[in-house]
Amino acid sequence: MTEIVLTVEDVEVTFPTGTLIDGLRGRPRSIKGVAGVSFSVARGETFALVGESGSGKTTLARAINGLQPVSAGHIEFEGKAVEGQDRAGLKAMRRRMSMMFQDPVGSLSPRLNVGQLIAEPFRIHGVEGRDLRGEVVRLLNLVGLSNDFAERYPHQLSGGQARRVGVARSIALDPTLIIADEPTAGLDVSVQGEVLNLLNDLRERLGLSMVIITHNLHVVHHVADRVAVMYLGRFVETGPTGEVFRDPRHPYTAALLSANPEPDPDKAHDRISLPAEVPSLLNRPPGCEFHTRCPWAREDCRTRVPRPEPLGNRMISCHYPLEAGAKPPERTPA
Amino acid sequence: MSEAVSEPPAEVGTFRRTMRRLLREPLGVFGLSLVILVVGAAVFADLLASAEPSRISPRDRFLPPSADHLMGTDQLGRDLFARVLHGGRIALLVAVGSTVVSLLIGIVLGLIAGYGPRWLDNILILVFDALKSFPTVMLALALVTLFGPSLTAVVVVVILVNVPGYARIIRTQTIALKSSEYVTAAQSMGASPARILRVHVLPNVVGPIVILASMDIPVVIAIEAGMSFLGLGVRPPTPSWGAILNDGFANIRESAWIVIAGGVPIILTTLGFTFLGETLRDVFDPRLKGRG
Amino acid sequence: MTVLAVSGLSVEFTTEGGTLQALRDVSFEVPERKIVGVVGESGCGKSTLINAILGLLADNGHVSAGEILFEGAQELTTLDPTSMRALRGERISTVFQDPMGALNPVLSVGRQMVNVQYRSGRSKAEKTARAVEMLQKVRIPDAEKAVNRYPHEFSGGMKQRIAIAMALMMEPALLIADEPTTALDATLEVATIELLKELQEEIGCSVLFISHHLGVIAELCDEVIVMYAGEVVERGDVRDIFNDPRHPYAHRLLDCDPARQKGLVRHLPTIPGEIPDLRARPEGCIFRPRCHRAEARCTETPPEIVVSPGHMARCWVAEVPERAEAAR
Numbered sequence: 001m002t003e004i005v006l007t008v009e010d011v012e013v014t015f016p017t018g019t020l021i022d023g024l025r026g027r028p029r030s031i032k033g034v035a036g037v038s039f040s041v042a043r044g045e046t047f048a049l050v051g052e053s054g055s056g057k058t059t060l061a062r063a064i065n066g067l068q069p070v071s072a073g074h075i076e077f078e079g080k081a082v083e084g085q086d087r088a089g090l091k092a093m094r095r096r097m098s099m100m101f102q103d104p105v106g107s108l109s110p111r112l113n114v115g116q117l118i119a120e121p122f123r124i125h126g127v128e129g130r131d132l133r134g135e136v137v138r139l140l141n142l143v144g145l146s147n148d149f150a151e152r153y154p155h156q157l158s159g160g161q162a163r164r165v166g167v168a169r170s171i172a173l174d175p176t177l178i179i180a181d182e183p184t185a186g187l188d189v190s191v192q193g194e195v196l197n198l199l200n201d202l203r204e205r206l207g208l209s210m211v212i213i214t215h216n217l218h219v220v221h222h223v224a225d226r227v228a229v230m231y232l233g234r235f236v237e238t239g240p241t242g243e244v245f246r247d248p249r250h251p252y253t254a255a256l257l258s259a260n261p262e263p264d265p266d267k268a269h270d271r272i273s274l275p276a277e278v279p280s281l282l283n284r285p286p287g288c289e290f291h292t293r294c295p296w297a298r299e300d301c302r303t304r305v306p307r308p309e310p311l312g313n314r315m316i317s318c319h320y321p322l323e324a325g326a327k328p329p330e331r332t333p334a
Numbered sequence: 335m336s337e338a339v340s341e342p343p344a345e346v347g348t349f350r351r352t353m354r355r356l357l358r359e360p361l362g363v364f365g366l367s368l369v370i371l372v373v374g375a376a377v378f379a380d381l382l383a384s385a386e387p388s389r390i391s392p393r394d395r396f397l398p399p400s401a402d403h404l405m406g407t408d409q410l411g412r413d414l415f416a417r418v419l420h421g422g423r424i425a426l427l428v429a430v431g432s433t434v435v436s437l438l439i440g441i442v443l444g445l446i447a448g449y450g451p452r453w454l455d456n457i458l459i460l461v462f463d464a465l466k467s468f469p470t471v472m473l474a475l476a477l478v479t480l481f482g483p484s485l486t487a488v489v490v491v492v493i494l495v496n497v498p499g500y501a502r503i504i505r506t507q508t509i510a511l512k513s514s515e516y517v518t519a520a521q522s523m524g525a526s527p528a529r530i531l532r533v534h535v536l537p538n539v540v541g542p543i544v545i546l547a548s549m550d551i552p553v554v555i556a557i558e559a560g561m562s563f564l565g566l567g568v569r570p571p572t573p574s575w576g577a578i579l580n581d582g583f584a585n586i587r588e589s590a591w592i593v594i595a596g597g598v599p600i601i602l603t604t605l606g607f608t609f610l611g612e613t614l615r616d617v618f619d620p621r622l623k624g625r626g
Numbered sequence: 627m628t629v630l631a632v633s634g635l636s637v638e639f640t641t642e643g644g645t646l647q648a649l650r651d652v653s654f655e656v657p658e659r660k661i662v663g664v665v666g667e668s669g670c671g672k673s674t675l676i677n678a679i680l681g682l683l684a685d686n687g688h689v690s691a692g693e694i695l696f697e698g699a700q701e702l703t704t705l706d707p708t709s710m711r712a713l714r715g716e717r718i719s720t721v722f723q724d725p726m727g728a729l730n731p732v733l734s735v736g737r738q739m740v741n742v743q744y745r746s747g748r749s750k751a752e753k754t755a756r757a758v759e760m761l762q763k764v765r766i767p768d769a770e771k772a773v774n775r776y777p778h779e780f781s782g783g784m785k786q787r788i789a790i791a792m793a794l795m796m797e798p799a800l801l802i803a804d805e806p807t808t809a810l811d812a813t814l815e816v817a818t819i820e821l822l823k824e825l826q827e828e829i830g831c832s833v834l835f836i837s838h839h840l841g842v843i844a845e846l847c848d849e850v851i852v853m854y855a856g857e858v859v860e861r862g863d864v865r866d867i868f869n870d871p872r873h874p875y876a877h878r879l880l881d882c883d884p885a886r887q888k889g890l891v892r893h894l895p896t897i898p899g900e901i902p903d904l905r906a907r908p909e910g911c912i913f914r915p916r917c918h919r920a921e922a923r924c925t926e927t928p929p930e931i932v933v934s935p936g937h938m939a940r941c942w943v944a945e946v947p948e949r950a951e952a953a954r
Binding site for chain 3: 158161189193219261266278
Binding site for chain 1: 514
């Protein structure tokens with residue numbers, strides 16, 4: 001039995017929107033950014049949350065870290081509930097669970113130098129009896145930066161270097177879990193690999209668990225053990241990464257996978273193109289929420305809400321999961 | 335994937351880089367020279383002016399400038415050159431001192447309003463707006479009526495006038511930084527609000543406000559001179575530019591030198607600090623151009 | 627006919643740290659009715675190239691050598707600002723990464739699209755009709771009503787499509803598209819490039835398409851220019867570049883795309899090192915410090931080797947493909 005580090009059960013996050021008048025006119029006064037998701041992460045496992053903008057993946061990450069209150073459900077980290085912790089409890093928890101943010105340079109305080117930035121977690125948690133200078137050097141070397149980087153300021157770093165500093169900060173206090181929000185965003189292709197390799201190495205060496213959030217499925221292919229695909233704040237498909245890549249069963253996963261143009265000019269594209277725009281969270285479609293864009297949608301998809309059902313190793317929220325290699329049906333104009 | 339052609343933000347630059355840029359601006363050089371002249375004169379007042387600024391000498395009333403009295407004497411025969419230099423000391427002390435105190439109060443209140451709970455922010459904003467709505471002169475008159483004319487009254491007026499402006503600017507910037515990724519990152523590490531404000535917010539909001547404050551120094555000098563001119567500020571016989579101006583105004587028929595001695599330093603100091611402040615602002619932060 | 631011919635273009639910026647050579651000896655052509663892709667990573671000079679073509683270099687930058695010939699007639703580096711302005715938006719138009727750069731938030735979309743046609747001599751009604759027609763072409767639903775709406779009422783994908791519609795309104799000879807799909811979600815990205823290709827064929831304009839996304843370039847472009855540190859290191863037909871890259875940088879860059887890794891790998895390929903400081907360029911080949919194939923002769927400026935007609939690589943070892951060398 002593997003040890004579970006993080007458990008997320010039926011978590012919902014709502015944001016207030018609109019005014020009292022909107023409420024009186026029958027419009028929703030709050031929107032669900034995350035609308036009931038469940039998963040768990042085992043020790044040493046990498047779990048990927050994949051979704052496009054507005055899918056709620058970043059909100060979910062913030063909720064796990066306690067930066068965003070949850071409106072329903074339960075989050076448990078190392079056996080303790082995250083919701084309802086007081087400041088001291090959260091602080092103790094955050095020592096064991098670190099977070100990396102999207103913007104490699106923007107998540108570094110602009111007036112602190114790299115040495116100060118890496119020493120920051122030690123200072124916050126008042127870790128005594130350690131040689132801070134030595135720790136900074138150790139961490140710099142661990143992420144592949146030379147000692148003289150300690151004197152540099154964030155604006156003097158390239159995106160890749162800044163990202164390495166972010167990684168060093170996040171592993172400083174030997175956490176059990178790292179939540180990485182778009183760890184390769186804004187990085188050049190030749191540097192993306194470096195960062196993913198580094199995260200992979202560290203995970204193996206330090207036995208870390210990781211939650212990686214990304215919009216690019218290909219980024220997680222080589223890194224994640226399991227992947228969850230999010231759409232409008234819900235998981236539509238969850239399963240082992242390899243399997244999901246080989247034969248996506250949910251139409252949205254299939255569309256997302258086929259949407260990435262391949263760097264091969266002669267590649268014939270059996271592309272599943274999604275019509276229409278992503279629905280607004282203010283106005284969730286009835287039935288299956290993906291039916292407005294789903295090429296396979298049938299009549300009852302408009303009315304019947306699918307629940308996540310197990311299918312082999314996976315969980316799928318779809319009435320009619322795809323067979324392997326399914327092609328979209330000829331579209332008849334509505 | 336933007337190009338790395340632009341230079342690093344000037345705010346992070348060194349003192350030497352700032353000076354180099356400042357010295358490239360003719361207006362900045364002019365302002366800096368004037369400020370050095372005025373500050374130097376005030377600091378070395380005792381060495382430069384041998385005469386005692388408050389010593390009355392009835393035989394030497396209304397003397398024109400001469401080798402003995404570089405700026406002449408006033409209606410009581412006091413040496414105007416000595417009075418101007420020592421008056422400069424008072425003016426600068428009041429200006430710099432009260433500006434620094436208002437800055438400190440403004441920064442603290444601004445950080446609290448920007449980062450603290452919403453209700454506290456609302457109360458503070460209400461107080462700032464209430465204070466701002468008083469015209470300076472009315473505020474000064476009210477205070478002097480309550481506590482009597484004194485140097486302290488001048489300082490209190492200046493603080494009450496300046497704090498709301500500084501606090502509002504700090505508050506706005508703090509609110510903007512509150513949702514920045516690096517502040518969120520610090521929160522996610524478990525940093526306390528005090529630490530976030532001290533380490534991550536303060537260093538990033540303090541630059542522009544210091545420059546704005548340096549541009550306020552001439553305004554403060556004018557307030558001090560104005561209040562002393564009206565007899566609401568510095569008490570005689572302590573020398574003050576405003577008081578000298580008032581003396582000159584009363585005795586304009588006897589000698590024009592007194593008004594000149596009181597007025598010219600006010601003009602020079604105001605110009606000097608204004609030019610220096612404006613150039614500094616442009617050098618540090620072009621975004622602030624045209625503000626304040 | 628060649629719509630745009632850039633030859634020997636060098637651009638320098640004066641900075642406090644010295645003179646920065648942002649572009650060095652850049653040459654390429656954009657033929658009529660073709661889509662030419664420019665691919666490269668941060669600091670490769672893509673943005674400088676666009677700004678140089680549009681005559682919008684920052685105050686501290688200038689063209690130090692070379693020329694940019696537009697439609698075989700106008701030399702853009704020496705063109706006076708008035709003629710340049712007339713050219714921009716009329717014969718040369720642009721689409722940027724952020725559509726809000728092109729859209730004014732306080733004017734309705736239709737009003738802005740009418741304004742773009744101010745030189746056309748059409749009547750007000752014709753202009754409005756044209757705006758509606760363009761919106762339909764970029765698949766904005768309810769185009770007749772959409773002209774009266776404001777930019778914030780559209781989603782990000784729609785805003786970018788409106789920006790494309792505005793750019794193509796005057797049927798320019800050249801469209802410069804600077805990472806137009808980078809900010810969009812994957813499912814919208816493919817829809818946008820398909821649309822762009824469709825419109826380009828219909829209007830018959832040429833496109834200079836800048837992107838760091840190799841997949842998008844492969845799918846959309848006829849010809850490709852690979853840039854590194856301000857130099858064109860390789861250019862040629864899209865198949866030449868993607869199937870037979872000869873410059874070690876182009877080769878490495880293609881390897882790095884995670885979408886190219888078919889099997890599951892634990893270690894993704896990378897290009898070690900950083901781009902050189904453009905204020906102090908290394909002697910010889912610009913890529914030498916990071917190149918795994920570097921030889922002694924690479925300390926001398928490499929020649930532009932013609933691999934096949936239209937396929938050029940600026941590299942001493944370009945004649946030998948990397949795979950062949952590895953097999954030896």
